[in-house]
Amino acid sequence: MRKVLLLLLPLVVLLTATVFWSNGTSSLNLPFDSQTTIAQLSFTPINANTLPQADESKQNTSNLLFGVVSDIHVQDTNTAAQNKFQQMLGDMVKLHVSDLVINGDLGDGTPQDYATLGKLIRRQKNHPVIYYTIGNHEFYKAYHNPITNVWSPGTFPNGETETNAINRFLNFTKRSKVYYDEYLKGYHFIFLGSEKSAISNRSYGDRAYLSEQQLTWLELKIKENYKLNKPVFIFLHQPLAQINKTQNRPDYVIQADRLRQILDQFPEVIFFSGHIHRKLELPTTVLKERFVMVNSSSVALPRDINGRALPNQSEGLIVEVLQNKVFINGRDFMTKTWIPGTQYEF
Numbered sequence: 001m002r003k004v005l006l007l008l009l010p011l012v013v014l015l016t017a018t019v020f021w022s023n024g025t026s027s028l029n030l031p032f033d034s035q036t037t038i039a040q041l042s043f044t045p046i047n048a049n050t051l052p053q054a055d056e057s058k059q060n061t062s063n064l065l066f067g068v069v070s071d072i073h074v075q076d077t078n079t080a081a082q083n084k085f086q087q088m089l090g091d092m093v094k095l096h097v098s099d100l101v102i103n104g105d106l107g108d109g110t111p112q113d114y115a116t117l118g119k120l121i122r123r124q125k126n127h128p129v130i131y132y133t134i135g136n137h138e139f140y141k142a143y144h145n146p147i148t149n150v151w152s153p154g155t156f157p158n159g160e161t162e163t164n165a166i167n168r169f170l171n172f173t174k175r176s177k178v179y180y181d182e183y184l185k186g187y188h189f190i191f192l193g194s195e196k197s198a199i200s201n202r203s204y205g206d207r208a209y210l211s212e213q214q215l216t217w218l219e220l221k222i223k224e225n226y227k228l229n230k231p232v233f234i235f236l237h238q239p240l241a242q243i244n245k246t247q248n249r250p251d252y253v254i255q256a257d258r259l260r261q262i263l264d265q266f267p268e269v270i271f272f273s274g275h276i277h278r279k280l281e282l283p284t285t286v287l288k289e290r291f292v293m294v295n296s297s298s299v300a301l302p303r304d305i306n307g308r309a310l311p312n313q314s315e316g317l318i319v320e321v322l323q324n325k326v327f328i329n330g331r332d333f334m335t336k337t338w339i340p341g342t343q344y345e346f
């Protein structure tokens with residue numbers, strides 16, 4: 001694969017981290033009481049003068065090449081999202097990407113959506129091995145009428161249970177839990193997932209609920225075969241955003257403080273999230289604290305800094321690992337081109 005010139009991120013600014021949903025611009029569903037939230041992160045800006053430069057002479061063969069996408073929103077009634085997913089998957093094949101992470105929001109969690117997604121995947125020959133995380137939309141069958149499947153938030157939860165929602169996800173992904181780990185060519189991949197939703201507690205909203213059992217497991221897993229300066233890749237649909245407490249708004253992760261406490265111990269962690277649909281050209285795609293946080297935009301519907309939908313765009317990331325160096329490249333799957341200004345090296 002042709003290596004992309006690695007451009008450097010300009011000074012990172014505060015994040016306005018949410019998905020703004022404008023009327024009439026999207027067929028994606030949100031609960032009727034969804035609130036707009038403004039998130040502000042406390043982070044160390046990435047200094048362009050201190051980042052290492054890419055050594056083109058060493059970029060002949062990647063130790064590992066994988067894709068990271070999220071928010072594909074493949075619903076059985078959304079042909080636009082279906083087409084974008086097919087475009088993305090085909091592009092991954094052409095780029096010789098062997099492994100692909102779909103970081104949550106596969107559809108609306110209905111049997112019809114899973115069936116549609118499975119059909120599209122089977123249609124693509126030689127597709128990458130796919131790893132999934134659970135997103136908030138995997139619990140959204142609760143907003144659909146159980147008989148007609150039409151959007152019906154007024155009758156939430158429409159007979160749905162968290163157990164059923166999680167089991168459908170696990171059956172589709174062939175996993176036993178919403179959190180698990182894998183080793184790809186010696187590199188550790190850790191996948192996290194929400195275990196509860198608004199179905200059992202309306203105050204949870206779309207936030208991720210991570211049990212203490214999952215968090216304890218995470219800490220042990222990061223320490224497993226841990227090596228200094230060797231990257232560890234962690235995936236969770238919801239971003240780990242520290243909300244300005246004066247705004248009295250919750251984090252996207254209910255146990256955010258505990259999760260951050262764990263990740264702060266390991267500067268080798270690269271934490272990928274989705275959920276907010278923010279286009280990759282925005283300077284908040286990569287944030288550097290004691291560890292690195294990366295947003296993957298959306299395959300179905302990226303949004304600009306003002307939250308406006310960008311229906312002609314479809315975005316995600318291609319990640320290369322070479323001798324423990326990580327190269328992250330933004331990709332537009334509609335145009336099959338690299339996105340300028342979205343190349344990073346760690």
